[in-house]
Amino acid sequence: AQTVTQSQPEMSVQEAETVTLSCTYDTSESNYYLFWYKQPPSRQMILVIRQEAYKQQNATENRFSVNFQKAAKSFSLKISDSQLGDTAMYFCAFLEYGNKLVFGAGTILRVKS
Amino acid sequence: EAGVTQFPSHSVIEKGQTVTLRCDPISGHDNLYWYRRVMGKEIKFLLHFVKESKQDESGMPNNRFLAERTGGTYSTLKVQPAELEDSGVYFCASRLGVFGTEAFFGQGTRLTVV
Numbered sequence: 625a626q627t628v629t630q631s632q633p634e635m636s637v638q639e640a641e642t643v644t645l646s647c648t649y650d651t652s653e654s655n656y657y658l659f660w661y662k663q664p665p666s667r668q669m670i671l672v673i674r675q676e677a678y679k680q681q682n683a684t685e686n687r688f689s690v691n692f693q694k695a696a697k698s699f700s701l702k703i704s705d706s707q708l709g710d711t712a713m714y715f716c717a718f719l720e721y722g723n724k725l726v727f728g729a730g731t732i733l734r735v736k737s
Numbered sequence: 738e739a740g741v742t743q744f745p746s747h748s749v750i751e752k753g754q755t756v757t758l759r760c761d762p763i764s765g766h767d768n769l770y771w772y773r774r775v776m777g778k779e780i781k782f783l784l785h786f787v788k789e790s791k792q793d794e795s796g797m798p799n800n801r802f803l804a805e806r807t808g809g810t811y812s813t814l815k816v817q818p819a820e821l822e823d824s825g826v827y828f829c830a831s832r833l834g835v836f837g838t839e840a841f842f843g844q845g846t847r848l849t850v851v
Contacts, residue, residue: 657837668740669828669842676837715780717840723768724793725830725840729779 626651628718630728637706638736644691645701645731647716653677657719658692658699661727662712669715675699706735739763743829743843750850755817758846762811762831768792769812770832770840771804775825783827786812787834819850 627650637643649658660672675683675692682690687707691700703710716728744759762769771783783802784794788809797804801820806812816823826847830840 659839661842668844669830671839674837674839719837721836723787723832723834723836724782724785725770725832726782727772727780 626653626718626720626724626726628716628726628728630714630716630731632731633729634732634734636734636736637703639706639708641706642702642704643706643733645703645714645716645733647699647701647728649697649699649716649718651697651718651720653720655721658690659717659719660688660690660699660701661715661717662710663715663730664709664712672714673701703733708735708737711735741829741831741841741843743827743846745846746844747847748849750819750848752821752850753818755815756819756848758814758816758827758829758848760812760814760829760831760843762829763841765833766831766841767809767834768832768840769806770830771812771814772828772830773825774828774845775822780828783814816848819848821850824848824850 629648656677658675663669673685687704689702713730715730718726742761769786772780782796785792786806803815826845828845829843832840
């Protein structure tokens with residue numbers, strides 16, 4: 625079974641600084657998608673960024689980028705120029721071809737002013 | 738376009754009672770998922786519908802949980818009888834059938850069993 629591991633339960637970063645959240649996964653599939661979702665306090669979960677396993681180029685969305693290492697099964701999220709609004713719980717997720725979506729335990733990120 | 742909606746947003750019931758949670762996915766989304774998050778821990782997969790069929794229900798904890806998706810539209814998750822350990826936040830998400838599309842989440846139902 626696919627598993628997703630986020631080894632950092634909590635992280636803190638100063639406003640305007642850069643932070644990297646870690647995620648590793650385990651799968652025998654060759655094609656899949658990886659996602660980072662964020663859930664702000666008392667709000668709905670929303671998509672931050674998506675990466676297809678077949679694409680070597682790392683995905684980027686404004687201040688958010690990933691470091692996708694397929695061989696190492698690693699998918700970290702880098703947030704540049706952190707803002708107070710980035711404070712949230714961040715979840716790494718794996719989507720296999722059969723469309724089952726599996727999440728990691730999450731990392732609480734606190735951005736401090 | 739309406740997002741994924743869940744009813745109720747909160748529910749407090751006594752042990753042994755029955756509760757039914759509802760999820761209305763985004764119109765046209767074939768895939769519907771149910772997840773549970775207990776005490777701030779990981780989001781645990783419960784089951785996955787493709788239209789009205791259960792694609793994967795490997796995460797359902799026991800036979801006290803029953804999920805349905807009649808007609809492939811909204812879904813219900815019934816817990817009968819509820820136990821204390823069933824407390825948590827139940828999330829519903831929906832996706833289009835195309836591989837790789839993002840999942841859209843509801844706001845969750847916070848269930849408290851006392």
